[in-house]
Amino acid sequence: MHAKRLLKATVVSASAMLLVAACGGSSGSSSSAGSAAASSGAAAEAPGGPAFAGPVGTGEGQVNILAWPGYVEDGSTDPKVDWVTQFEKDSGCKVNLKTFGTSDEAVKLMQGGGWDVVSASGDATLRLIYGDLVQPVNTDLVPSYADIFPDLKMQKFNSVDGVAYGIPHGRGANLIMWNTDKVTTPLDSWAVTFDANSPYKGAVTAYDSPIFIADAAVYLMATQPELGITDPYALDKTQFDAAMALLTQQKDLIGEYWSDYTKATQAFESGSTAVGTSWQVIANLAEADGGHVAAAKAKEGATGWSDTWMIAKDTPHINCAYKWVDYIASPSVNAQVAEWFGEAPSNAKACDLTSDKNFCTTYHAGDTEYWKDVYYWNTPTTKCLDGRTDVQCIPYSEWGTAWSALRS
């Protein structure tokens, strides 16, 4: 009897809960179905609504920033490296920062909401724009925009139909890096990271993201010209399969893959990784720690990034967001970030303000020739980015599954 009553009560409360769940579930699914429909329609035209009309007023007290490591420093990494404190003092906007290791992570975090600005690379920007997650930027409200290098403005990854979606931050190439204790002769080619007979078998590293397939494609452009690759982000089936075959061959050489830059820094420093793909900031950090490392741009060319500060669509901190994108692109701050991260600044005036007077020359800030064989990260789509119409290209979602199959 007692047990029966208990059962009855359980059933009553369970069914009540199920009802609530069902209601919640249905309303939830209908709203997300709505947004899915909106986004699939939006794939044809650039969404995001109108840009902020301005004027930029008093800050809202805080701004939530998603950024690549090294872009937003408040002195906690290195007491001498701090441009956040000044911003907080000037604007009254407290900075809440989260860093990410891959563009995919950035996109996912933006989809989750709660972030006001993001430093997006070219393989994330279009996904953010067409995913209806960011808004157009009114460049008239960003005084720093005037001094940005012209070849970084209105590119296919930071604008749609002549509408700017962000403020260029800086650019760089993905480098080949090595531990100088393990590799005694300086390197200038990706060959040792791809060749089956590499002397560094078991101590090679690679970037753990589907976008790394493009690095293989860049190497193939130089070594197998008969494949006819002109843009490493526009690969048809044959070209894609060749890149994957190269990566499968590379997997034998790999000691570990990295997406966490601290892990990569430690691995290069300790020598457990002898050679592999890296960023300048990793080389800088490892050197600062006393690690024996060196890095260079490979002769085959390289993938690279051109990053853009974007503003989230429904940000409640629009004034702080505008203040931040202007501040971070302003000459003196842009110079500091560029020097710390080890990339070419986007602001032409930044070149006069770097502590190393040769910095912009070293990093080829205005050297159009240098950037010719640097292929900025982009989002591969079925419609080939290189303009070919006779074939279909492999879209990024398939890059993702191919990469995870390779890694499994």
Place this chain on the structure above:
Amino acid sequence: MTTTTATHRGFWYRHPGLRLGGLLTAPMAWLVVVYLGSLGALFLTAFYQVDDFTSQVVRSFSLKNFQTLFTTSAYYQSVFRTISIALLVTILCLVIAVPLAFFMARVAPRNWRPVMIALVLTPLWASYLVKVYAWRSMLQPETGVIAWFLKPLGLDGPGYGYVGIVITLTYLWLPYMILPVYAGLTRLPDSMLDASADLGAHSGRTFRSIVIPMIFPSVVAGSIFTFSLSLGDYITAQIVGGKVTMLGNIVQQTYVTNLPFAAAVATLPVIIIVLYLLAVRKTGALESV
């Protein structure tokens, strides 16, 4: 005043169903909405597709994700690799935990017990990441502590990879095996061991016929922890796994670009755990846990 209270009491007294319902609504909400609801959503998502460009979920039903999972050798090898890691970790935990728990519960003086339990629990005070990164530096090829210890013997350290993952996970989950086994052993009545000895059984026979059957449910409880925790882990594999990946890594790699596929991968550990629990239930161990 008093009458209102009385009627109020009377109402709840006369409606025990409502009373119990009120009591159970909150926990049931947790179980049904938060827990089963999200599992249901996960399972449903596994049948959806993804938009090629924006990577957003498209709600059209298909079995494609599961097809990819079971026809791509890299993926199903990963499934077997993950299960084998989880099993190895469980077995290693068992081999270490049973003697240790036996010593704690049966051999050591009674007043040592709280101290020993505290010692077993100390690793749980440190953050998971700190422990895994500590293992990363210990496992480091050539220069790590383990490689250094093995060098005089002419051996190389395990480095980063399969063995590294198994060692690290065993370290991480060991307390979850020791505690239930210890609890089981403390519940073991002395009289049974005495009776066994009185009847002429030597210690090996007593262990086999009395101790093992009595602590079997505790071992099963511990193994559920170690097995399921290992099955779902991905951070350890990322930090000390070198290029070896587990199911969790596939989920982590694909959940941005292809959420439905990640959901399909994520349902596998759930299915494996359910099968494991069903197998365990057959042995009758669950009734006495």
